[in-house]
Amino acid sequence: MSVGVEEIAQAAGVSAATVSRALRGLPHVSAATREKVLQAAAQLNYSKPGLRAGRSAARTGSVGVIAPFLSRWYFAQVISGAEQALREAGFDLLVYNLGGMDGRGRLFQHELVGKRVDALMVISLPPTDAELQSLLGLGVPVALVGDFAPGLSGVSIDDVAGARLATQHLLNLGHSRLGLISGLVEADAVFSSQRDRRKGYYAALADAGIPANPSNEAHGDFSIRSGERAMDELLAQPVPPTAVFVVSDEMAFGAMRSVRRHGLRVPEDVSVVGFDGHEMADLLDLTTVEQPVVLLGEMAAWSLLQRMKSPSADIAAVTLPTSLVVRGSTRRCEHRTGKRPA
Secondary structure, rough: OOOHHHHHHHHOOOOOHHHHHHHOOOOOOHHHHHHHHHHHHHHHHOHHHHHHHHOOOOOOOEEEEEEEOOOHHHHHHHHHHHHHHHHHHHOOEEEEEEEOOHHHHHOOEEEEEEEOOOEEEEOOOOHHHHHHHHHOOOOOOOEEEEEEOOEEEEEEHHHHHHHHHHHHHHHHHHHOOOEEEOHHHOOOOOOOHHHHHHHHHHHHHHHOOOOOOOOEEEEEEEHHHHHHHHHHHHHHHOOOOOOOEEHHHHHHHHHHHHHOOOOOOOOOOEEEEEEOOOOOHHHOOOEEEEEEEEEEHHHHHHHHHHHHHHHOOOHHHHHHEEEEOOOOOOOOOOOOOHHHHH
C-alpha cells in the first residue's frame, strides 16, 4: 500500500495540512512538529520526492481560492466560511487575489494553480467559455460561489428574486419614484450578481406598471464612498426618488450618509434598502435583503471535500435562500406633491 500524507498525519498525530507543510519545508511549523512528521514519514518508508511527482503520490493539503478582492466584506466573509470548513478537514487555504481584473487571464491557466492545490474555489467570477475549459482541465474539483457552470459545483443565491423582494417592499409602502444604486455597468459582464440585482429591480417596476427611468439609476463600485456619490446624483434630480434600492449594504451606508449631508432624513424623506446582511446593517438600522454569506463559503468547501473524497460524487448545484429584514430605514411614502424635499 502506498503511503501518503494522510497516513503520515495519523502516525504523527497532526493534520494532513501540517504534514504537507512540514514535508515541503514551509513556515509556521515548529521544529518539534517538523521532526515528528519526518520521523513518521521515515518509519512508513515515505519517499519525499513523491510529493513533487504529482497528485497520484500525495495530496498538497491545500485548497485554492480565487477572489477578485480580499478587503471587501462579502469576499472576506465567504473566505472565512470556507476556511473554517477546510481547516477542520485538515486543509490549508491558498488565496489568489486578483486585486482587480488585470491578472484574471493568467490566473486561470494550469501552470499557476494546476499542481499547487487539491481543489479550487472561485468566488463571484463567472468563467468565460475559455476559462471554463481551463478549469475543467485542471484535474481537481472546482466549486463556484455566486454562479453555476456545467461540470463545476456551484453555490449561490437568487439575486434576481432578492432584488425583486427589496423593490417590492418599497412599492408596498406606496413609493412610486424609486431610485437604484447599482454597480458599474461595464462590470456587468464580470459580476453576474450586480447584473441580476438590476434585473430584479426593473422586473418589479415592470410588474407594477412603472416605466423604467434611466435618470433614476446611479452607479458605484460597492464601496461606502461610491454609494455616497451615487446618492448625491439621485438627490440632484429635479424630482428625486422617495425611496432607493441599493445593491449592496456598504453602498447603502454611504447613501444614508449622503441623505443626512443634504439635510434630509432616512426614512422620513428617503427610504433606503440594501442587500447583503452586513453586520453593520443592524447597527445602522438598515432594511436589507440578507444572504447567508458565510454559509456560501462553507457549503462550497463541503462540496469540494466531498468531491475530493469521492470523485464520482454528484456535482453540487445549491441555491440558498435570502430574506428581507425590515428595519428603520424604510417607511410608508408621504411625498405626494412631486416636489423636491426641502
